[in-house]
Amino acid sequence: MVATLKDVATLAGVSVKTVSNVVNGYAFVKAENRRRVEEALAATGYRPNVGARNLRRGRTGFLALMVPELSIPYFGELAGLVITAAQQQDWSVLIEHTQGTRERERATLGSLGPHMVDGAIVSPEALEAEDFAALGTGVPLVMLGEHAVDVPIDHVAIDNVLAAKTAVGHLASLGRRRIAAIGQNQHRGTAALRLAGYRDALAEAGLPQSDDLVAPARNYHRRDGAEAMAHLLELPEPPDAVFCFNDLLAIGAMRAAAERGLRIPADLAIVGFDNTEESAYSLPALTTIAPDKAAIARTAVDLVRRRIESTDQLAPQDIQTPFSLEVRESTVGRAT
Amino acid sequence: MVATLKDVATLAGVSVKTVSNVVNGYAFVKAENRRRVEEALAATGYRPNVGARNLRRGRTGFLALMVPELSIPYFGELAGLVITAAQQQDWSVLIEHTQGTRERERATLGSLGPHMVDGAIVSPEALEAEDFAALGTGVPLVMLGEHAVDVPIDHVAIDNVLAAKTAVGHLASLGRRRIAAIGQNQHRGTAALRLAGYRDALAEAGLPQSDDLVAPARNYHRRDGAEAMAHLLELPEPPDAVFCFNDLLAIGAMRAAAERGLRIPADLAIVGFDNTEESAYSLPALTTIAPDKAAIARTAVDLVRRRIESTDQLAPQDIQTPFSLEVRESTVGRAT
Numbered sequence: 296m297v298a299t300l301k302d303v304a305t306l307a308g309v310s311v312k313t314v315s316n317v318v319n320g321y322a323f324v325k326a327e328n329r330r331r332v333e334e335a336l337a338a339t340g341y342r343p344n345v346g347a348r349n350l351r352r353g354r355t356g357f358l359a360l361m362v363p364e365l366s367i368p369y370f371g372e373l374a375g376l377v378i379t380a381a382q383q384q385d386w387s388v389l390i391e392h393t394q395g396t397r398e399r400e401r402a403t404l405g406s407l408g409p410h411m412v413d414g415a416i417v418s419p420e421a422l423e424a425e426d427f428a429a430l431g432t433g434v435p436l437v438m439l440g441e442h443a444v445d446v447p448i449d450h451v452a453i454d455n456v457l458a459a460k461t462a463v464g465h466l467a468s469l470g471r472r473r474i475a476a477i478g479q480n481q482h483r484g485t486a487a488l489r490l491a492g493y494r495d496a497l498a499e500a501g502l503p504q505s506d507d508l509v510a511p512a513r514n515y516h517r518r519d520g521a522e523a524m525a526h527l528l529e530l531p532e533p534p535d536a537v538f539c540f541n542d543l544l545a546i547g548a549m550r551a552a553a554e555r556g557l558r559i560p561a562d563l564a565i566v567g568f569d570n571t572e573e574s575a576y577s578l579p580a581l582t583t584i585a586p587d588k589a590a591i592a593r594t595a596v597d598l599v600r601r602r603i604e605s606t607d608q609l610a611p612q613d614i615q616t617p618f619s620l621e622v623r624e625s626t627v628g629r630a631t
Numbered sequence: 632m633v634a635t636l637k638d639v640a641t642l643a644g645v646s647v648k649t650v651s652n653v654v655n656g657y658a659f660v661k662a663e664n665r666r667r668v669e670e671a672l673a674a675t676g677y678r679p680n681v682g683a684r685n686l687r688r689g690r691t692g693f694l695a696l697m698v699p700e701l702s703i704p705y706f707g708e709l710a711g712l713v714i715t716a717a718q719q720q721d722w723s724v725l726i727e728h729t730q731g732t733r734e735r736e737r738a739t740l741g742s743l744g745p746h747m748v749d750g751a752i753v754s755p756e757a758l759e760a761e762d763f764a765a766l767g768t769g770v771p772l773v774m775l776g777e778h779a780v781d782v783p784i785d786h787v788a789i790d791n792v793l794a795a796k797t798a799v800g801h802l803a804s805l806g807r808r809r810i811a812a813i814g815q816n817q818h819r820g821t822a823a824l825r826l827a828g829y830r831d832a833l834a835e836a837g838l839p840q841s842d843d844l845v846a847p848a849r850n851y852h853r854r855d856g857a858e859a860m861a862h863l864l865e866l867p868e869p870p871d872a873v874f875c876f877n878d879l880l881a882i883g884a885m886r887a888a889a890e891r892g893l894r895i896p897a898d899l900a901i902v903g904f905d906n907t908e909e910s911a912y913s914l915p916a917l918t919t920i921a922p923d924k925a926a927i928a929r930t931a932v933d934l935v936r937r938r939i940e941s942t943d944q945l946a947p948q949d950i951q952t953p954f955s956l957e958v959r960e961s962t963v964g965r966a967t
Binding site: 357366371372390516517549578 | 706711725728742883885886889908909
């Protein structure tokens with residue numbers, strides 16, 4: 296038998312309204328009544344009906360999360376953290392993955408209406424500013440990552456230029472002189488920012504810049520990293536270090552290098568980006584940029600909640616979350 | 632401007648009803664009319680309103696997917712495949728992750744009502760049969776995996792006993808004589824089945840069974856595999872091979888072995904389970920059992936759809952999807 300508010304009220308000897316006030320977290324309940332209600336809640340095992348509560352609040356109870364691919368560990372880890380942060384505020388999360396194509400991203404935005412979700416957290420890879428016109432009116436939106444779309448909406452990201460510069464500066468500080476980069480070759484978005492940070496670090500270290508050392512990757516998967524690395528190793532003067540725009544590319548690059556008999560890091564030092572759990576266990580363990588993923592998830596849910604709960608026009612927020620450099624075996628070797 | 636059914640009908644010179652019949656895939660439309668509608672659909676860029684369509688069908692348009700953890704690559708990959716299979720049938724997917732605790736799994740079941748989702752695909756780790764009483768009536772359910780709950784519902788899984796036997800048989804066929812196992816130590820569910828397959832293979836190969844060689848893992852993460860492996864390597868007679876109940880445990884085991892200076896596979900051969908993409912790129916690449924994850928996702932969505940669309944009482948289905956053994960460097964070394 297499922298306990299009702301009324302069962303709890305009877306046991307506690309208070310009104311249903313008082314039980315409801317306690318369950319909904321209102322402050323103006325007498326301490327003695329609150330204690331009795333809490334005991335009765337525990338004794339009956341009463342669970343609030345979240346669906347009904349959302350209905351009263353005029354909520355659907357759902358947030359949408361749009362990511363390119365759940366099978367990319369960064370997004371799998373991030374989605375898990377968003378679900379956890381959303382659950383703490385009574386939201387369930389509807390996940391759409393788009394494979395990062397503009398068409399699928401636009402269709403996802405177009406499908407989001409206020410009848411369906413209270414708000415949306417989107418991590419686009421290809422959307423253009425005009426695509427946001429397709430969005431159902433009145434759905435608060437938060438954008439994650441660095442795909443630059445010139446629309447006035449809330450935005451959460453790390454400082455990608457500084458992060459990339461930190462990674463490449465680390466390689467330069469170890470005495471590496473021919474430092475390559477592997478990533479998508481784009482004029483804007485995440486890849487452009489990481490490329491800018493790479494170039495900044497080379498300039499600051501007084502190292503030569505060469506287009507040969509920037510190896511484009513088709514996508515962000517392991518096989519793309521292996522392909523790009525194979526290409527770099529065929530250069531007349533191959534690199535002695537490589538900065539990869541994500542951990543998957545770095546894992547692929549490590550395999551390509553190892554298959555050709557190179558020792559990591561003696562012959563080739565490698566840095567990744569994302570600090571996926573895989574990077575701490577790979578052989579060698581991967582030095583990588585570690586964004587604070589839990590902070591990204593929490594901040595995104597807080598921003599969307601603020602917009603859902605406010606009746607005012609709020610100015611768009613642009614929030615930078617912290618990152619660190621995790622130094623591991625792929626650049627400094629194994630501790631002996 | 633968004634095109635409406637009426638715009639399409641005007642351009643095609645047919646009735647709105649005819650356009651609607653084409654859009655909804657009904658068969659009884661004259662070929663000539665169908666051609667004209669399809670041209671007009673393309674010319675206007677009309678997109679059906681999936682929400683409205685679901686409303687007409689009496690659907691919510693949502694399926695729920697319950698998994699233990701999205702940050703476990705097997706579940707990230709599987710969730711992506713379920714989303715893809717569901718999208719092809721106009722469903723969006725609501726993902727809940729439970730950390731595999733009975734409490735969270737029960738709460739998730741309890742939150743699913745027909746007002747919220749049309750059906751649910753659940754991958755439980757701790758649910759008991761009585762917990763299913765909490766499920767909102769009328770929500771068709773499909774269960775994934777081998778957590779044995781004695782309730783008459785549809786079920787999709789691979790033959791875990793045979794798969795484990797295949798993995799361990801492979802190790803025996805390579806001449807390994809002290810074959811260990813790393814996994815959760817349970818009396819039922821996935822781990823129990825994989826342990827049974829391990830014991831079957833040892834018996835068939837005439838190899839000794841020893842409780843020492845079965846190393847319990849706290850959970851299915853990389854660190855649990857590393858811990859269990861460290862323990863096995865402290866035995867007076869350490870193993871020459873190990874079968875891990877998933878790839879993450881195997882990745883952790885490889886790191887623990889490598890840190891102690893063991894060569895894989897010369898000193899220690901390792902087999903995993905799941906064929907996550909990580910396993911094809913690790914150094915050495917991991918031999919692993921490869922369940923057909925796309926088939927699991929497709930079958931689950933088909934089963935739940937069959938139940939949603941039927942007004943009859945359907946007998947519960949128990950469907951086994953195929954698997955294979957991917958032989959890689961961690962058991963046979965690198966091809967030279």
